[in-house]
Amino acid sequence: MGNEEIIYHTPVLLKESVDGMNIHPEGTYVDVTFGGGGHSREILSRLGEKGKLLGFDQDEDAERNIVNDGRFIFVRSNFRYLRNFLHYHQVEEVDSILADLGVSSHHFDDSERGFSFRFNGSLDMRMNKRSGITAADIVNTYEEEKLANILYLYGELKNSRKLASVIVKSRVTKKIETIEDFLEIIKPLFGREREKKELAKVFQALRIEVNQEMEALKEMLTAATEALKPGGRLVVITYHSLEDRMVKNIMKTGNIEGKAEQDFFGNLQTPFKLVNNKVIVPDEEEIERNPRSRSGKLRIAEKK
Structure with a gap:
């Protein structure tokens, strides 16, 4: 090769x-x-x-x-x-x-790694696949305030509190396991003209937290x-x-x-x-x- x-x-x-x-x-x-x-x-x-x-x-x-x-x-x-x-x-x-x-x-283009909102796949985002929590673990288990803080600090999202609230409410009825599940919940919170930029910020925030x-x-x-x-x-x-x-x-x-x-x-x-x-x-x-x-x-x- x-x-x-x-x-x-x-x-x-x-x-x-x-x-x-x-x-x-x-x-x-x-x-x-x-x-x-x-x-x-x-x-x-x-x-x-x-x-x-x-x-x-x-x-x-x-x-x-x-x-x-x-x-x-x-x-x-x-x-x-x-x-x-x-x-x-x-x-x-x-x-x-x-x-x-x-x-x-390479990471963004691999649908199995969960780094990009362009594909469906597991909500993972671990750089080291052998250990640590996944992005799915974060959105399903973190308390609302902690989730909001991560989205604000690492994603610089102005609507971080609203996002966290919607995520926490949604996971009560159905566990968030895939990128598709996650996007279904958060996409309605963004205007179409800024949707890609805002989604990129959400995924960045989760990736930073997952990999510390x-x-x-x-x-x-x-x-x-x-x-x-x-x-x-x-x-x-x-x-x-x-x-x-x-x-x-x-x-x-x-x-x-x-x-x-x-x-x-x-x-x-x-x-x-x-x-x-x-x-x-x-x-x-x-x-x-x-x-x-x-x-x-x-x-x-x-x-x-």
Whole structure:
């Protein structure tokens, strides 16, 4: 099987992000979102014989894309456990860490995974199919207030309370098991002109909760800060405001909350210096080739 058949995810900002890693041939690098392996293949193409790359992915589908290369180590795990697995593989410090936080088109196009409202199928949304709760578990068991908070916080839905109320009332008479069941309940709450955008927000909110994405990102960013060598690069591509805010905060202040600490002279105390003060975004050509790249934002910081 050729690379073209294996890779299911066309990487966003591929050249810009790998350039931003400032790769030198003998270095040690981490791709915490291996996916289809597009970024990893580009990194490996720039490494020498003594270079090393670790690729993380919790999704079993990603294992089909493992690179057959002695310099590459695949870690079947959520990137929140970055530090643990670096210790396990006897890696004390790394030269650069790359994270592409987008959900690949492969997941959206697989009706069995439940990530998209375009298909019917089970309301699942787990990145790791071996464990955790599903989106169906959430809509069938969460209390109304908790459900409303998730829809508001992770989906930024203004009618989150109304949505939660309708979902809770509906599940009393019939368990919500499929995407079709779910859409039947929530579609009437959206006007036709904004229906797709609003449904995308609902599905995003549930996906974030199912996979504990914000908690995992917080743990990974904290671990990355500790794992990088002085002069090492943190390179992150974000796609929505919640994750982008966390990345921006850690790069500017060294913590997720964005609390700026200053020394006696008023200088900002942070482990990083920004490589690009302005976010890097895809150009029109890339957006035309891959419409999902439109919301991508690339941030790069270097450890002091």
